[in-house]
Amino acid sequence: MWSALKRNYEVSEEIGRGRFGTIFRCFHPLSNQPYACKLIDKSLLLDSTDRHCLQNEPKFMSLLSPHPNILQIFHVFEDDHYLSIVMDLCQPHTLFDRMLHAPFSESQAASLIKNLLEAVAHCHRLGVAHRDIKPDNILFDSADNLKLADFGSAEWFGDGRSMSGVVGTPYYVAPEVLLGREYDEKVDVWSCGVILYIMLAGIPPFYGDSAAEIFEAVVRANLRFPSRIFRTVSPAAKDLLRKMISRDSSRRFSAEQALRHPWILSAGDTAELT
Missing domain, CATH: 3.30.200.20 (Phosphorylase Kinase; domain 1)
Structure with a gap:
């Protein structure tokens, strides 16, 4: 070889x-x-x-x-x-490395999450769920284009098949996965929503001191927007977050629906939404 x-x-x-x-x-x-x-x-x-x-x-x-x-x-x-x-040859630093610094502006976050959702929507149209979307698996090429990587945990869900098995990473995994239920491709949208939350807030929406505590917080899915952190984040961005990080997967947005949200369409320009 x-x-x-x-x-x-x-x-x-x-x-x-x-x-x-x-x-x-x-x-x-x-x-x-x-x-x-x-x-x-x-x-x-x-x-x-x-x-x-x-x-x-x-x-x-x-x-x-x-x-x-x-x-x-x-x-x-x-x-x-x-x-x-x-x-593809990509830069050594992932989205995780970029997120270690200050929170992103809404326009920066909207641009990145739009590209990520376009990748996810493409996967879903072909019947593939990634199942381990996290900042470490989001790369950038030499022209700074976002590239979703690491499909080792991916699974087929075409022909109406559901998926099962605990796959994913603390902070980013959807609650239905942790509960041992069958699930659909919207687990990827949950993960994208968590990434968007961290980009805007600088902290994850659900956290703990151990993997077990993080998983408990994810299963409770008590989504909050602390005023001290979110005072400058627009209502439109928070509306999209609620629809992507919905504990009820039947009410959770699909990747296609998220791409059509006004905050994405306006590229995070809150002035355009008011």
Whole structure:
């Protein structure tokens, strides 16, 4: 597999490292176009869940490409020991890194969440739920375009099929997932709503000192807008948050509905809404 990769790409320096593998910068020799190459060591996959995630990522990324806000996959090379995925080269800092600083302005937050929702709506139209949307999985390319990544936990829900299984990350996972119920693709909209809340407030809507406490707060889903923090946030932004972070998934917005909300359509320009 390594020789097959090197026949097609010039592999350069290491630029990242994860639980299962290493990411290298690589170049296509004809175009000299830079890419990222994720090299996964299969011997590090400890159980069937890990192996399932390994197979999921290239499968779903290939189905969903190309889309301007989804990390694009270009080549997959595989043998008995390694899997290598050639994909978009992105900046080293994720949305999580950007959110460590001061809260975003409404126009900045609206622009980012619009791009994220467009990626999610594309996934949902093709019957794919991401199921682990969080700031760490939101990248940016060299032109600063948002790219949704990491489809290892993704699942099909087409043909009216529901999903099950506790998948996701504390702070961002929807309550119906934690309650062990069957659920639909709107779990992704909940996660996007939580990200939007943090972008505007600088804190998560549901929190605790441990994963268990965070999960308890998520299940209660007592959504609040502390006046000290939200005094400068527009009523339109808070209205969208209520509709995305709705404990009742039947009343929760779909990604398409969220994209049609006036706050998104006005690009967070609150003056335009008054």
